[in-house]
Amino acid sequence: MPEPQIRKSAILTETIFHEGGPAPKTPLRRASCMTVIANPFAGRYVEDIQGFMEDLKPLGAQMAQDLIDALGGDPASIQGYGKGAIVGTNGELEHGALWHVPGGYAMREKIADSMAIVPSTKKLGAPGTRLDVPITHTNAAYxxxxxxxxxxxxxxxxxxxxxxxxxxxxxxxxIHARVGGLAAEDIKGEDGLR
Structure with missing residues (x-):
């Protein structure tokens, strides 16, 4: 397969100081890295598309590093992650699924305590489509x-x-999380769930 053709990329960072309640000692920081590539399968059905996942791996590694850098450069500070894809209207949803391995494993390789599966979402859409990318803890999904x-x-x-x-x-x-469940400090780190 050809190397991914990148049209543009963007990094969005947010610093959240409070959500209406008391400000925490340390603000929450989160960031997204978005890269727009040509879809090599657009406009036609192609049976064997898996090879493109291998081609996307260097891009995934670069995007993961760019995010870590945008959040201060220390992989140990990353506690949550997620991934997603929006496929243009001449493609199919399965083309977005090609991002599972190169995107997810790139983040897990750069973050030491990252046993949890990387949550994901994908959809078809036109320019301007928005996507809610799910986020879970890097080491325990629960x-x-x-x-x-x-x-x-x-x-x-x-x-x-x-x-x-x-x-x-x-x-x-x-910010202000207070609905119970497994606490981050109680993670056992055995199976990516708890």
Whole structure:
């Protein structure tokens, strides 16, 4: 397969100081990295598309590093992550699924305590489509305080023959998280769940 053709990329960072209650000692930081690529399968059905996952791996690694850098450069500070894709209207949903391995494993390789599966979402859409990317704790999917989402999108992407690939990372739980469940400090780190 050919190397991914990148049209543009963007990084969005947020610093959340409070959600109406008392300000926490440390604000929550979260960021998304979005890259718009040409969809090599747009406009036609192709049976064997798996090879493109291998081609996307360097891009996934670069996007993961860019996110870590945007959040201060320390992989140990990353506590939450997620991924997603918006496929342009000349593609199919399965083209977005090609991002599962290169996007998810790229983040897990760069974050030491990352046993949890990387949550994901994908959809078809036109330029300006928004996507809520789910977020969970990096080491234990059942940590309820880290269940979150980040809305992402670009005004001019994806065009019909493009895919918008997304990675998201956070530095902590939701601000004011207080609905119980497994606490981050109680993670056993045995199976990616608890």
């Amino acid at each position: 940590v309820r305080s880290h269940f979150d989402a980040m809305e992402v999108g670009l005004s001019d992407a994806p065009k019909a023959d493009e895919i918008l690939l997304v990675l998201v990372m956070t530095t902590g739980s939701r």
